[in-house]
Amino acid sequence: MDAHVSPDPHHGLDPHIGSDAVLSLDGVGVNRGEAEIVHEVSLEVGPGTVTVVLGSNGAGKTTLMDGIAGVAQVSSGAIRLSGRPIEKLPTYRRARAGLGYVEQSRTVFRTLTVEQNLLVSRSGQGELDRVFTLFPELERRRNLQAGHLSGGEQQMLVLGRALVADPRVMLIDEMSMGLAPVVVRRLMGAVGDLVGLGISVLLIEQFAALALEIGTRAYVLRKGRVVYDGSCAELRRDPELLHESYFGAAPV
Numbered sequence: 001m002d003a004h005v006s007p008d009p010h011h012g013l014d015p016h017i018g019s020d021a022v023l024s025l026d027g028v029g030v031n032r033g034e035a036e037i038v039h040e041v042s043l044e045v046g047p048g049t050v051t052v053v054l055g056s057n058g059a060g061k062t063t064l065m066d067g068i069a070g071v072a073q074v075s076s077g078a079i080r081l082s083g084r085p086i087e088k089l090p091t092y093r094r095a096r097a098g099l100g101y102v103e104q105s106r107t108v109f110r111t112l113t114v115e116q117n118l119l120v121s122r123s124g125q126g127e128l129d130r131v132f133t134l135f136p137e138l139e140r141r142r143n144l145q146a147g148h149l150s151g152g153e154q155q156m157l158v159l160g161r162a163l164v165a166d167p168r169v170m171l172i173d174e175m176s177m178g179l180a181p182v183v184v185r186r187l188m189g190a191v192g193d194l195v196g197l198g199i200s201v202l203l204i205e206q207f208a209a210l211a212l213e214i215g216t217r218a219y220v221l222r223k224g225r226v227v228y229d230g231s232c233a234e235l236r237r238d239p240e241l242l243h244e245s246y247f248g249a250a251p252v
């Protein structure tokens with residue numbers, strides 16, 4: 001671990017974060033096939049917060065999310081959702097327990113309308129209204145085939161589809177891929193609004209500066225390990241620390 005990268009799990013943070021975590025990982029390893037890609041990750045998502053996971057390409061961010069959601073095999077450690085161990089549950093039972101997963105590759109049913117896309121994964125009418133409150137853009141296009149939406153609107157619909165399943169925690173993996181910064185900013189605003197709906201978020205985002213604006217706590221992964229655990233505010237203030245966490249050396 002580097003000298004400037006905080007080894008203190010509560011560094012610069014509001015001390016209330018921690019014990020009442022909605023999602024917590026304790027020493028988690030995650031495999032891809034035979035190889036362990038993520039090693040001994042301990043992490044907490046506080047209630048009503050956005051927690052940000054950063055790291056360079058190949059650092060293991062997606063593998064970590066896949067392990068939490070049950071898509072990749074957890075090789076060691078414990079994962080708790082509202083205090084309940086979930087690491088041995090199959091994917092669908094983790095989802096039923098309140099874990100929503102917005103995977104990296106955005107998918108909508110292109111030939112179905114916006115509304116039909118939402119109805120497919122609905123748990124109640126109220127949730128549809130929540131989506132349209134969050135994304136008035138989608139309400140205006142509710143009868144349009146989803147394939148005709150812009151990239152940003154499709155991503156809103158992907159988020160909306162996760163939202164109608166009424167999750168307690170949402171894992172969101174790089175939803176900004178290929179989108180213009182102005183669209184990403186709009187999406188980040190919506191992610192920030194999720195906490196107002198009582199949803200806690202674990203967010204992977206390549207636009208680090210935008211993610212750090214809406215996040216409370218940040219983790220940086222390098223080679224599958226946590227090398228920074230601290231506040232988003234600290235990383236925002238200190239771009240050198242951010243760079244060093246990513247790459248293991250200060251910028252030249």
Ligand SMILES: Nc1ncnc2c1ncn2[C@@H]1O[C@H](COP(=O)(O)OP(=O)(O)OP(=O)(O)O)[C@@H](O)[C@H]1O
Pocket residue numbers: 032033037055056057058059060061062063064
């Ligand atoms: N299915 C797989 N089988 C074997 N190795 C894999 C597989 N998927 C990913 N990896 C490897 O695991 C490592 C971490 O990949 P991962 O996709 O989790 O990183 P990431 O931080 O999400 O990167 P990116 O930002 O590029 O998505 C990489 O070295 C990658 O080559």
